[in-house]
Amino acid sequence: MDFQYLVVSANIKDSSRVDIITIDNFRTVKDRLKKEAKSGLGIEITIDSVRNRSSPEIASWLQQAKELIKFCKMSRCQFILSSGAELPDRQVSGQSLDAVLRIIGIEPQSYWQELGRWLDSRLALRVTRC
Amino acid sequence: MARFQACFEGNKMLRRKAKKRYLAILGPAGATEVLQKRHAELFGQIKSSQAAIKEIRSEQDTRIIRCSLECADSVLAAIAFCNPPMVALDMSGTIKRLKRRLPAKVNTAAGSI
Structure with a gap:
């Protein structure tokens, strides 16, 4: 049976070997991402990472998300927004x-379509047989 | 005739009821107050008073809250950023339809463990 999978890492140094990089603060890693991010890389931010922060920090995070979107468009990376939930009660509804x-200025329908196309292209590369 | 039409249109505008949305939320006790506070902090007191978030019913972990239609997006976003965490199960224009769809949504949320 064939299984498709994606490789995720929180370490930017692994960006050439993984499908998705998870980041917390875009502004602190922006310069490193400019050097190391390759076209087609997924850059993920999670809502769970900011849930327990203060409202000004959440507002700053939303602004950083907008900046990350611009960066992804310029560098042809895929912007990914996820819940980051590890427990059922930390899920975020659609x-x-x-x-x-x-x-953050994205039309949801076009985001999901674009994400679907990106996922199809990445999953086609990663197949393992068990 | 034109004067009569203008008066009629004026009355129709005054009688228009503000459109509301009912949201079913899965969250702990005090979830509505947490949501109101988070919404006010993120979007401001003016938008928060326009949203008019109010708890209508609560059963165990499920709460039905009401908000204005024009601020439904900001309320949904505030739910995503609340701590303790809560999940918006469903949204509807009437409580009746929401309660009819709710058991299936609760089972889906519980089954995703």
């Missing part, structure tokens, strides 16, 4: 994700 996408 409607809430769409609302956050609208706040």
Whole structure:
């Protein structure tokens, strides 16, 4: 049976070997991402990482998300917004994700279509047989 | 005739009811207050009063809250950033339809463990 998979890392040094890089603070890693991010890389930010922060920090995070979107467009990387939930009660519903996408200036429908195309292209490369 | 039409249109505008949305939320006790506070901090007191977030019903972990339609997006976004965490299960224009769809949504949320 064939299984498709993606490789995720929080370490930017692994960007040439993985499919998705998870980042917390875009501004602190921006310069390193400019050097190391290759075209087609997925850059993920998670809502769970900011949930327990203060509201000014969340507002700053939303602004950084907008900057990350611009960076992804310029460097042909895929912007990924996820819940980052490791427990069921930390999930984020689809409607809430769409609302956050609208706040950071992305039309949800086009985001999901683009993400779907990117996923198809990455998953086609990563298949393992078990 | 034109004067009559203008008066009628004026009355129609005054009688228009503000559109609301009912949201079902899975969250702990005090979730509504947490949501109101987070919404006010993120979007401001003016937008928060326009949103008019109010708890209508609560059963165990599930709460039904009401908010204005024009601020539904900001309320949904505020739910995503609340701590303790909560999940927006469903949204509807009427409580009746929401309660009808709710058991399936709760089972789906519980089954995703």
